[in-house]
Amino acid sequence: MPSKIPKKPAAAKADKPQGASPVQSGDVPLLSGGNPQIAKGYGDAPVQAYIAAMPGWKSDVGRRLDALIERSVPGVYKAVKWNSPLYGLEGEGWFLGIHVYTKYVKVAFFRGSSLNPIPPGQSKQKDVRYLDIREGDQLDEEQFVDWVRQASQLPGERM
Template sequence: MSVSDSLTTQRVSELVMANRAIRAPNYRADHDEGVRFTDLERGLQWGADAIPALMGLFRVEQDARDDHPDGWVGFARHWRGGTLRLDFDLFSAPEEPDEILVVTAISGREGEKTIVDENVGEIELSDKVPTEEEWEERRKRYQATRRKDDTDGSAAVKAYIAALPDWKHEVAAQFDQIVQQEAPHVRRAVKYHQPFYGVEDQGWFASFSAFSKHVKLTFVCETYLDPEPPSGTGPDRQALDLKKTDTLDEEQVASWVRQAADDPGMGW
């Protein structure tokens, strides 16, 4: 993972509007310990709060914490009058032209003219507090951009995999490689906060998601695979759950990938 030498609020907004922002697997919507921010405690949300805030940052700083060498911190005024802090990484890969914002956390901060952030220090607040209507307009513009975006999302999937820790990263990277080998013309995207794999103009045939104790590989197919994976609710949701102690059967997973790619079960 590498980051640019500098990052501006305008660049963050441009990346969001280019659909180059994803939620990290370990994304948190909360407050740091000891911070009271009652109005926003009722439910910070990814689409309703993180995206409009990213499009309205008034300050961006590199994360000063020793364990976040590639991290960034941004601040935005909320329409309720408070301030939101967003933590994110800027992911880039040598073979991918697109940088990806990987947002790891959103939390509230109190203050009228200045706030004191535990990592950044004293911050003078912006006088420009958006209205609720302006906040909603940002969200709608982003949603319209997402609906129109038909580019391959390989960079976003790689950023998602890179953000996974330890053995989960290894399982996801192994699965991604198998998909590439068995379906060379695969299209990728991060949808519903998880990576998806598809055949252009036919549909999505596989995805994966990471949980606290396992990684779920899901095959999205019109018919049942042979042999049927051990879990799932139907042919369009056949799944294999892998825990830390499990070994991925590459030959079997490759067979399931080939079958699902031949008969994608989720509309494009």
């Protein structure tokens, strides 16, 4: 049976490293398409390490998406699994993931087919929908925040 998002361990409450220098994209190996290779971990720190390692303009996109998600879903739970940041609610499952490709950043809404309006990118999985963000794209932040709020209220994906 798939697992729920685990409860935060006591040490994970201090998610942001104190006094640690930020990770630079040159410090982290990049996989195909420029996706940062970040060790699996729970909390804000591994997600921030992933975002800092996103190459070029993609890091700015990652920071903006992360800030919008945090603002939209107070108490959002974060992790890096399968070299992708995941966002969910503790004990409820994951509702969104981010992945870097050569020419774009892909946001996966795991129950995206239930969102209104449905995000534009189709998937081979019937429930998943994508939003691809390319260099120079203007993100419709109002629509993105609406999708994030809707997605956070749906049953999460148990990964």
